[in-house]
Amino acid sequence: MKHLQDFAYIEAVMQAGSIRKAADDMNITASALNRRIQRFEEEFGSEIFERLPRGVRLNPAGEMLVQHFRAQVSDLRRVQSQVADLSGIRRGHVSVACSQALIPYFMPEQIARYRVSHPGVTFSVSVRDREAAERDLSTFRSDLALVFEPILLVDFEVLMSAPQTICVLMRDDHPLAGQSVLRLRDCLDHPHVVPTRQYGVRHLLDVAAARGTRAIAPVVEADSFDFMRHYVIHENAIAFQIPIGLRLWPDSGMVALPLSSRDVPSGNLLLGQMRGRTLPVASARFAQSLRLALEAIA
Amino acid sequence: MKHLQDFAYIEAVMQAGSIRKAADDMNITASALNRRIQRFEEEFGSEIFERLPRGVRLNPAGEMLVQHFRAQVSDLRRVQSQVADLSGIRRGHVSVACSQALIPYFMPEQIARYRVSHPGVTFSVSVRDREAAERDLSTFRSDLALVFEPILLVDFEVLMSAPQTICVLMRDDHPLAGQSVLRLRDCLDHPHVVPTRQYGVRHLLDVAAARGTRAIAPVVEADSFDFMRHYVIHENAIAFQIPIGLRLWPDSGMVALPLSSRDVPSGNLLLGQMRGRTLPVASARFAQSLRLALEAIA
DNA sequence: AGAAGTGATGCATTTTTTGCACCACTCTAG
DNA sequence: CTAGAGTGGTGCAAAAAATGCATCACTTCT
Secondary structure, X not given: OHHHHHHHHHHHHHXXXXXXXXXXXXXXXXXXXXXXXXXXXXXXXXXXXXXXXXXXXXXXXXXXXXXXXXXXXHHHHHHHHHHHHHOOOOOEEEEEEEOHHHOOOHHHHHHHHHHHHOOOEEEEEEEOOHHHHHHHHHOOOOOEEEEEOOOOOOOEEEEEEEEEOOEEEEEOOOXXXXXXXXXXXXXXXXXXXXXOOOOHHHHHHHHHHHHOOOOOOOOEEEOOHHHHHHXXXXXXXXXXXXXXXXXXXXXXXXXXXXXXXXXXXXXXXXXXXXXXXXXXXXXXXXXXXXHHHHHHHO | OHHHHHHHHHHHHHHXXXXXXXHHHOOOOHHHHHHHHHHHHHHHOOOXXXXXXXXXXXXXXXXXXXXXXXXXXXXXXXXXXXXXXXXXXXXXXXXXXXOHHHOOOHHHHHHHHXXXXXXXXXXXXXXXXXXXXXXXXXXXXXXXXXXXXXXXXXXXXXXXXXXXXOEEEEEOOOXXXXXXXXXXXXXXXXXXXXXXXXXXXXXXXXXXXXXXXXXXXXXXXXXXHHHHHHHHHHOOOEEEEOHHHOOOOHHHOEEEEEEOOOOOOOEEXXXXXXXXXXXXXXXXXXXXXXXXXXXXXX
């Protein structure tokens, strides 16, 4: 879009940290880029960048402006999407940031199912911890976020909530495998692997452990649930995961048992968008589809 | 703002109904304007105007686009206003659409009072009936609207509400002048002047009259409260107005008496903005100032 | 049938943007 | 302390883009 070219340049400069580097990235001369920015600042009525001896950096005015432009670009896409929709085109693009737990089963299933009836819609999926997911929303990098126990920044508008009880994953020959519900203290008696602190599962475990006397003493700490799931096969340890990230068939040699709600409260899987934003049709429809799917789970 | 020039042209064409007329308005050649629009439509990915034999008209896509652009311009002003504010400039512009009743006393007082502490802030005031006021909000022509009994479209977000009992205005030698509260049927026995149907006062009277047996039979119907106020001096008739539009001093020869709430319910004076919009600092602050003033009245 | 509208288009002209060379300046490495 | 490699800023000529003019094809109303 031609009239947003200045923004593209501004964003490039912001990202590169210097006009010359940005000019190089954008295949343009530094002088031309420099003058574009000067001209824009003059029209805008205020400087956008601080001139430092080693480059430039957005000043507060610039940060507000960039946020404005991002919202603007996002809204323009929404309009284009709606225009395409009213000519019956049913196409568009949906970008989703989601927690790791949703990567192996839930998201692929949902997206594939949606694309059966909307083959013109394309997707981008980003794995993000709960903090990064919310940042993606507020910078308009993602339309939707599906996150377990987010920090809930002000920009996060909840579209749907689904409770998830943390489960304990282990081999079926593990001593605890016979029970139906597990107490946290029993789990901590056995070698356990836990996610790193940025994850909601770990956060809930930390809070729960702090209430009791037993501390979490992981034999392995990892930021990949995929890794943890495979690790417990080798050292007969236990791992933690939410049900939506698990799919155990009878002969897999693994079992997953829920943690007692007396010890660890259920967390929530939240579907959200940037607060106040009107989503493009494709994203809004896919969000609705996710809502139905999450309702079916709960 | 340079990057919104296309929008200025598009709006001009929309307003003029033809490219040539718009080109004339904008001091540009029709061919140049024509090509700008063609280029824009190509970049946008869809036609914006219907080409009719006698000119052009926005198509649905174009209407969505114009709405988008208006929101965009409005938001850019908000950003500029905030930028100016953070450098301590305390300037800006506030546009208000308001009912006629507020024109003689309330708005001048409020604006003058606000400008004492914020001399850098400028104002534009438009008299609008309740329907036009809401349209002004949703097309971003006004930041705020202060209207008596609006129709309440979806785009109208209420910021403050103040009840207003309809008063009957007459000369102090009028037969009814001695009462303290008036019944509607008594009023209808005397020659009365009423506002035209677009006004909230008339609407409330119509509804009230429909409940009883007495019909409204105005000797004069007018769309100017100023006219009506002066008319009752000449024919010793009665007129209707809400208290905020009245200021009677003892020796003026006029009295205003409230209508009984048994006959005519109180209407509401509503301060509102475009739903979901973030107002520029100046407008938001002035709205806050109006809220306090309205609270003091109620 | 003709006049007066409309939007579209090819081509020369004008305006704007860009690229190049260079300046003034600040840091850092030797 | 100096030399070099960064940085943003600027004058001037070349390139690119937007504009104006003349004209076409078409519809509507007189």
